[in-house]
Amino acid sequence: MNVQRGSTTFLKVIIFLIGFAVLAVCIVLLPEAARRDAIERPGDYSLYPLLVCAYGICITFSVALYRVFKLLTYIEKKNAFSELSLQSLEVIKKCTFTVIFFIFLAIVYLRVHAQYTGDDAAGPISLGLMGILATSIIAAIVDVLQKPIKNVLNS
Template sequence: MNVKRGSTTFLKIIIFLAGIAVLALCISLPGITIKDARVHPDTAYFLIPFLVCAYGFCIALSVALYHAYKLLTCIEKNNAFSELSLKSLQIIKKCTIAVIFLFLLAIVSLKICAKVTGGDAAPVPLCLLGILATSMITAIVDVLQKPIKNALNI
């Protein structure tokens, strides 16, 4: 399996940039929530589930990005069908399932907040799109795992 080094390097750069974006989000979240708590002090306690979901999402995405980077390193070294790449794919799959759970938790939190405050839960369709995208990634990872498992069993 001969993979051009340029394509894996490009993907590694994309993963690195995504990691920087996740880090920037983690750094800016406290400031955003403090500003929102000052503007809406009566509903400031609803920010706790938001922060749990946001930081959980950031952690799961960071772990998945790290293992995607490891997987690309295995591919560069022509070890795509190895135990290490299979473990990386399994961890990425677990991270996507955790992200789906966090999206569901965010939907429940938004619905409760909307009922209590009398507003609407406008970001719910966005969360549903996130669940769809994440489940597609989970399916792709599952499809990628099957040939690796078969190659390791032979």
Template sequence: MRVKNGSTTFLKVIIFLIGVAILTLCIYWLPEMAMKDAKTHPDTAYFLIPFLVCAYGFCITFSIALFQAFKLLTYIERNNAFSELSLKSLKVIKKCAFTIIFLILLGIVSLAVLVKVTGEDAAGPISLSLMGILATSIIAAMMDVLQKPIKDFLDKKAE
């Protein structure tokens, strides 16, 4: 199974660009947004802590999944797609997906508490969060589906 280097190189560049965007989000955008919101709403500024914990946890977990996807593409380029290393990368990506789902749920709970205190409407952010959970669940299911043929191949190889 020979894979053209152009397609994997393109995917690696995309993964790298997404990683740069996540890094920019963590360094510049999140702290700036938190400071603006704390100045605008000083009475509920303490609610920013759970959101920042969820946001940075999400960014770190997503970065780990991106790195594992980058490694998986490297294994594919080297014709090691059906190896223990690629299976391990898929397992880490699946665990990252479940961690992201947990962090999104934690953010929804924090938002629900904030809504109870302030009385504002949070239907938009909650619906976006639920869409994120759906997308992440699909990725976790895909990783599980991709693990099965690799496991079967490695089991047949071991026999």
């Protein structure tokens, strides 16, 4: 097994583990948070918009992980500079913008909710802004990776 195949296999295992963690969040943690909130504050549905955003982020992130897994498969098959890898990168970039959209919706909701309840939402909002920054960096990296592939395909 050569170095490239070993490194792509390692990355595939890491992606699989991250995907498993996201699945655990969607199946175990988020429903448990909703259950506890319903018990503590019956009739208060203020957590539900945040749950919708969290599920949207998890689903979009899972789609992006799947496309990264496929991209690594293309790289293993010496098919890195192909139309298929370009399509995978395009889907990953769209997923990053969708995640940014969901984080932005959560930030807006937190700000509006804090305005009405008098809570301080500075901590969660700053974490959301850091998430937007990290996702924007990933989008920029994907855009940089797309350019050489487009150049190879156009020439």
